[in-house]
Amino acid sequence: MNSPRTIQITARRIPAALGLAISALLLNSLALPAWSLMEYSQSQRDTVVELVEQLQERHYAKLDYDDELSSEHLDSYIDSLDSGKMFFLAADIEEFEKYRTVMDDEVREGKLDAGFAIFNRFHQRLQDRLTTTIETLPEAVAAMDFNVDEIISLDIESRRWARDQAELDDRWRKQLKNQVLSLKLADKPQDEIVPTLEKRYKRQLKSVKQYNNQDVFQIYANALTELYDPHTNYLSPRSTENFNINMSLSLEGIGAVLQMEDEYTKVSSLVAKGPADKQGELHPADRIVAVGQGEDGPLEDVIGWRLDEVVELIRGKKDTVVRLEVIPAKSKSTDERKVITIVRNKVKLEEQSAQKKILEIPNGADTVKVGVIDIPAFYIDFDAMRRNEKDYKSTTRDVKVLLQELQDEGVDGIVIDLRNNGGGSLQEANELTGLFIEYGPTVQIRHSSRRVWRDGKRLKSPYYEGPLVVLVNRLSASASEIFAGAMQDYQRAIIVGDRSFGKGTVQTLIPLTEGQLKITESKFYRISGESTQHRGVVPDIVFPSIYNTDEIGESSLDHALSWDNISPIRHSDYGDLAAVLPVIQAQFDERSGHNPDFIFLEDQVALAQQTRQIKELPLKESERIALRDSQEAKALSIENKRRKAMGEELLTSLESDDDEASDDSDEFADVDAEDAAKAEEEDDDVLLEEAGHVLIDALLLSKQGLALNQEKNSVQ
Numbered sequence: 001m002n003s004p005r006t007i008q009i010t011a012r013r014i015p016a017a018l019g020l021a022i023s024a025l026l027l028n029s030l031a032l033p034a035w036s037l038m039e040y041s042q043s044q045r046d047t048v049v050e051l052v053e054q055l056q057e058r059h060y061a062k063l064d065y066d067d068e069l070s071s072e073h074l075d076s077y078i079d080s081l082d083s084g085k086m087f088f089l090a091a092d093i094e095e096f097e098k099y100r101t102v103m104d105d106e107v108r109e110g111k112l113d114a115g116f117a118i119f120n121r122f123h124q125r126l127q128d129r130l131t132t133t134i135e136t137l138p139e140a141v142a143a144m145d146f147n148v149d150e151i152i153s154l155d156i157e158s159r160r161w162a163r164d165q166a167e168l169d170d171r172w173r174k175q176l177k178n179q180v181l182s183l184k185l186a187d188k189p190q191d192e193i194v195p196t197l198e199k200r201y202k203r204q205l206k207s208v209k210q211y212n213n214q215d216v217f218q219i220y221a222n223a224l225t226e227l228y229d230p231h232t233n234y235l236s237p238r239s240t241e242n243f244n245i246n247m248s249l250s251l252e253g254i255g256a257v258l259q260m261e262d263e264y265t266k267v268s269s270l271v272a273k274g275p276a277d278k279q280g281e282l283h284p285a286d287r288i289v290a291v292g293q294g295e296d297g298p299l300e301d302v303i304g305w306r307l308d309e310v311v312e313l314i315r316g317k318k319d320t321v322v323r324l325e326v327i328p329a330k331s332k333s334t335d336e337r338k339v340i341t342i343v344r345n346k347v348k349l350e351e352q353s354a355q356k357k358i359l360e361i362p363n364g365a366d367t368v369k370v371g372v373i374d375i376p377a378f379y380i381d382f383d384a385m386r387r388n389e390k391d392y393k394s395t396t397r398d399v400k401v402l403l404q405e406l407q408d409e410g411v412d413g414i415v416i417d418l419r420n421n422g423g424g425s426l427q428e429a430n431e432l433t434g435l436f437i438e439y440g441p442t443v444q445i446r447h448s449s450r451r452v453w454r455d456g457k458r459l460k461s462p463y464y465e466g467p468l469v470v471l472v473n474r475l476s477a478s479a480s481e482i483f484a485g486a487m488q489d490y491q492r493a494i495i496v497g498d499r500s501f502g503k504g505t506v507q508t509l510i511p512l513t514e515g516q517l518k519i520t521e522s523k524f525y526r527i528s529g530e531s532t533q534h535r536g537v538v539p540d541i542v543f544p545s546i547y548n549t550d551e552i553g554e555s556s557l558d559h560a561l562s563w564d565n566i567s568p569i570r571h572s573d574y575g576d577l578a579a580v581l582p583v584i585q586a587q588f589d590e591r592s593g594h595n596p597d598f599i600f601l602e603d604q605v606a607l608a609q610q611t612r613q614i615k616e617l618p619l620k621e622s623e624r625i626a627l628r629d630s631q632e633a634k635a636l637s638i639e640n641k642r643r644k645a646m647g648e649e650l651l652t653s654l655e656s657d658d659d660e661a662s663d664d665s666d667e668f669a670d671v672d673a674e675d676a677a678k679a680e681e682e683d684d685d686v687l688l689e690e691a692g693h694v695l696i697d698a699l700l701l702s703k704q705g706l707a708l709n710q711e712k713n714s715v716q
Helices: 014-021 042-058 067-081 090-099 103-108 113-142 165-185 190-209 213-228 237-243 275-279 307-314 382-386 395-408 426-433 479-489 577-592 596-612 621-646 673-703
Strands: 151-153 233-235 256-261 264-270 287-293 299-301 321-327 338-343 355-363 366-374 413-417 440-447 452-457 468-472 494-497 505-511 516-525 616-618
Touching: 042 103, 042 213, 042 505, 042 516, 067 090, 067 103, 067 113, 067 213, 090 113, 103 113, 113 165, 113 190, 113 213, 151 165, 165 190, 165 621, 190 299, 213 233, 213 237, 213 516, 256 307, 275 338, 287 307, 307 321, 355 395, 355 673, 366 395, 366 673, 395 426, 413 673, 426 440, 426 452, 426 479, 440 479, 468 479, 468 673, 479 494, 494 577, 494 673, 577 596, 577 673, 596 621, 596 673, 616 621
Parallel strands: 366 413, 413 468, 468 494
Antiparallel strands: 151 616, 233 516, 256 264, 264 287, 287 299, 287 321, 321 338, 355 366, 440 452, 440 516, 505 516
């Protein structure tokens, strides 16, 4: 089962990544370099026939590649090449209409004429634009007037195709102006702006000239496969090589899952206990704009680079240093920058092991001891298990030991912390569930053949019977959702936190003549019959989310398979949550409404939501600065609101304590880069402590007779 923590190197939307990064002025009569047409090979003809056959026969969605899907394939392919509508004109799109309902017929015959013809048009436009931009860049930047009252739209989705060359050229002019202004506001010296952009565009032009027919085929194929679902992908031979890197090797680096988004390399998630995760400054949805080697090596601009090229820069030997210049996730524009230094290393299995701690939470005159078990992944050493080693590592074995230790230490209840747990072994999700129920099913799996099989705890055995809370967030996925969903369905635990990721699908790798097809063949279902797909696990008590669900989670992905349900499985209940949840919800509302740290978190989330509503940016420098100052003032007000409630000294600015001016100030940052990292750590503590309070509420209600965990009382 794939999880968000598996390092996957793909080449999705490579040309789009170049497209939005490139800016240019009017195309003129300058002599343009010659370029050659891309042509497809016989092996690619054979491969595309195999690919379509496998999609139609084995994919869970059972979609037929017909005229309707051919039409969607055309739109998807054009969007993959030019999502920002920065190259093609409306006349080009009209010309491409002739392919709309014939691509399916062509592909079945092993023909790729439509895909290569469209790409060759794009490729020519791309090289022309880059060449012109490089040649006219100094004059273009010198002519810019930042006192002119104009804006650039951030709403790419509603952008139409340019009617003529003049409209497209003006779009490029504003794009370039915005990039120059962003560099100015990021305190880039004036005399370094043109060289920075020139180097960026020359690197992009070099990459563009290195495109080959494998790149074209992969983009064209994925424009089709991803119509089936976002986890079904064609992997070219080069991408296959990266995808097949085993876990130990792929973690000899920084331990981050990367993907392409427009012109940027974006952090999808971090590997638990990996170098980046332990360093603490890199976060999901951060965008990497430059990479430097060693403590003081030059930062190389990587905007518009191919994903595999960026990965190659970031990877390196253990104990070496890599520096990443990033645009923080909370920033709305490209103006904020932060440099993060990470020491490359390997992630050791024991560092991913479950860990325990005890929270001592005041409750009136008493102090309640709450045990916490943090599970970063569902791991198992399969090789050691097959060798029949006595003490092989696994999530369930480790948690079983920690459970006993916490009970011996006299805890009153347990919180299972699954935040940021992207999944792992299905076997371990089942085994772990068995530590908290006497016996019974854990998960249902339905194959594309519609055959359903069940897995779970088959034999009765002792289990932990005390109060239980499970804490999840948006990055809790796959196996985490199986466990949390089972605990909720058995009414064995109260689920708190944020709605989970929503990945309820299983992928299989199929070799093709050239490359491989990663295809979704099965879906997970809870014992209640509900799928974890798309919706994820919805907590019983919802905490504010520090993640933007529009950017992170299955529901943020195009063509994600829908939620559905199948027949439930008869199972026992271990409590009556319906009786206690309204009371616990009311107590949570009362407590969180007076908790300064919790209010601070909610205010930060609200500000981030307001910031995401901004659909355009001013290109007039004074207005841009005013917008930045306004955002910083709001963030400062939120911080001082918390400080006042805590009786702490108020701040006059969000600069660091040493009064060193930040090089990375941004009008759309909720807090500055250093404070953001601190704030997230504080947020985590607040959420964990609140999970402990929910457990205490349940414990007290149980003592009052509203039993959360009592003898199994019904069979459904």
